[in-house]
Amino acid sequence: MYSIHASFSTTKLTHNLNAMNFKKSIRKIFSFQFFLFILVFSVGLNVAGQEINGFSIDKGKNKSDFQAENNKEKNQSKNELLLSSFRPGEIWKDNNGVHINAHGGGILFHKGTYYWFGEHKIEGSLGNTAQVGVHVYSSKDLYIWKDEGIALKVSDDPTSDIARGCILERPKVIFNKKTGKFVMWFHLELLGQGYDAARSGVAVSDSPTGPFTFLRSFRPNAGYWPVNVQEIHKRPVSDNIKSKYCGGKGCLPSHPDTLNILGRDFKGGQMARDMNLFVDDDGKAYHIYSSEENSTLHISQLSDDYISYSGRYGRFFSNRYMEGAAMFKAKGKYYLIASDCTGWAPNAARSAVSESVLGIWRELGNPAVGADSETTFHSQSTYILPVKEKRNQFIFMGDRWRPENAIDGRYIWLPIEFEGDRPVIRWKQEWSLNFFK
Numbered sequence: 001m002y003s004i005h006a007s008f009s010t011t012k013l014t015h016n017l018n019a020m021n022f023k024k025s026i027r028k029i030f031s032f033q034f035f036l037f038i039l040v041f042s043v044g045l046n047v048a049g050q051e052i053n054g055f056s057i058d059k060g061k062n063k064s065d066f067q068a069e070n071n072k073e074k075n076q077s078k079n080e081l082l083l084s085s086f087r088p089g090e091i092w093k094d095n096n097g098v099h100i101n102a103h104g105g106g107i108l109f110h111k112g113t114y115y116w117f118g119e120h121k122i123e124g125s126l127g128n129t130a131q132v133g134v135h136v137y138s139s140k141d142l143y144i145w146k147d148e149g150i151a152l153k154v155s156d157d158p159t160s161d162i163a164r165g166c167i168l169e170r171p172k173v174i175f176n177k178k179t180g181k182f183v184m185w186f187h188l189e190l191l192g193q194g195y196d197a198a199r200s201g202v203a204v205s206d207s208p209t210g211p212f213t214f215l216r217s218f219r220p221n222a223g224y225w226p227v228n229v230q231e232i233h234k235r236p237v238s239d240n241i242k243s244k245y246c247g248g249k250g251c252l253p254s255h256p257d258t259l260n261i262l263g264r265d266f267k268g269g270q271m272a273r274d275m276n277l278f279v280d281d282d283g284k285a286y287h288i289y290s291s292e293e294n295s296t297l298h299i300s301q302l303s304d305d306y307i308s309y310s311g312r313y314g315r316f317f318s319n320r321y322m323e324g325a326a327m328f329k330a331k332g333k334y335y336l337i338a339s340d341c342t343g344w345a346p347n348a349a350r351s352a353v354s355e356s357v358l359g360i361w362r363e364l365g366n367p368a369v370g371a372d373s374e375t376t377f378h379s380q381s382t383y384i385l386p387v388k389e390k391r392n393q394f395i396f397m398g399d400r401w402r403p404e405n406a407i408d409g410r411y412i413w414l415p416i417e418f419e420g421d422r423p424v425i426r427w428k429q430e431w432s433l434n435f436f437k
């Protein structure tokens with residue numbers, strides 16, 4: 001306090017200066033003030049930095065060169081300077097200082113850049129419907145995300161499949177090496193039809209950031225039986241399952257395999273709601289989605305150009321109501337992390353392992369452990385992100401939904417650990433990619 005006070009008492013001090021020393025002393029005083037200014041400024045920056053974007057600052061950073069920092073700040077926003085860790089569940093600001101708006105998202109890694117695609121939500125409960133489209137962000141380091149705008153826009157034409165106000169959820173994008181196209185798939189519910197349509201939408205682009213062109217929407221695998229079809233499915237379908245069910249757990253009057261929902265939808269195509277994509281090492285891509293009134297998970301191999309189906313698919317976890325399913329491959333095995341079916345409310349996650357994509361799948365239990373594991377830390381799985389440069393290292397990505405104010409949904413990113421064959425997710429208030437070292 002004393003030195004700060006003294007440094008600003010310039011009038012008193014200058015009384016004693018003779019003409020010869022005047023310039024020199026002024027210089028000294030100003031350099032002393034300058035030093036103090038830097039000190040105060042950097043303390044202020046540090047304090048402010050604790051709260052910037054819900055991220056911690058890089059405490060190892062030396063801010064001795066004021067001029068350099070000052071110039072940097074002119075060119076970059078504060079969070080660009082300082083983000084170096086993940087803080088699950090907190091506001092996560094993009095390069096413009098705006099909370100990232102990419103819910104139910106997934107990540108594409110292409111030529112050294114990560115692209116995060118997700119549902120753009122607006123404020124209030126209206127945000128649970130698609131008023132804008134699919135938002136895309138890019139990043140080199142997974143901490144700092146640049147807003148790249150709307151990759152796929154909803155249509156102003158009310159007769160379009162993707163008319164504003166439809167439900168467009170869980171968009172995912174993969175790159176097709178043969179066609180050179182970026183291919184987006186999403187769960188689509190037609191305008192004004194609630195969750196009845198249960199369709200898949202497809203869009204393509206020449207650039208990862210879009211604009212994507214909507215191709216069509218449809219129900220998968222019309223006229224095709226799954227590789228593990230049972231005898232019952234080929235029998236005539238009874239009238240009691242032709243009526244509509246709410247789609248949720250407990251809605252169906254009996255076990256889905258006795259009701260034969262698969263057979264019911266054989267001609268028109270299978271229902272497809274919560275979804276994901278997975279590209280295997282051999283370039284084959286798979287669409288994973290909740291089907292048969294959400295009761296059963298389907299995994300369908302896509303066509304070589306990724307814009308339709310190959311006709312080869314399997315049905316798994318019958319009567320388990322798996323949602324938010326996300327697939328990844330580790331140590332030569334295929335893993336799934338999924339949720340139960342409880343709408344926007346979180347529940348206990350599930351995990352499963354298989355030697356091949358189309359089974360046989362074996363459940364491994366809730367991968368979340370510790371406090372709040374019964375709600376997957378108040379989140380629902382949306383994607384498993386391979387950290388490209390490292391082997392067998394993955395990030396669990398989940399959504400903490402806020403249906404009453406959809407835009408305020410939060411992102412839960414946590415590292416996946418392995419205990420033997422079993423993936424395990426532990427809560428972390430804050431963590432960085434150094435965790436994987």
Ligand code: GAL
Binds near residue numbers: 169341342
């Ligand atoms: C969840 C699903 C979300 C959304 C929501 C609507 O179970 O995972 O993507 O469809 O239901 O209630």
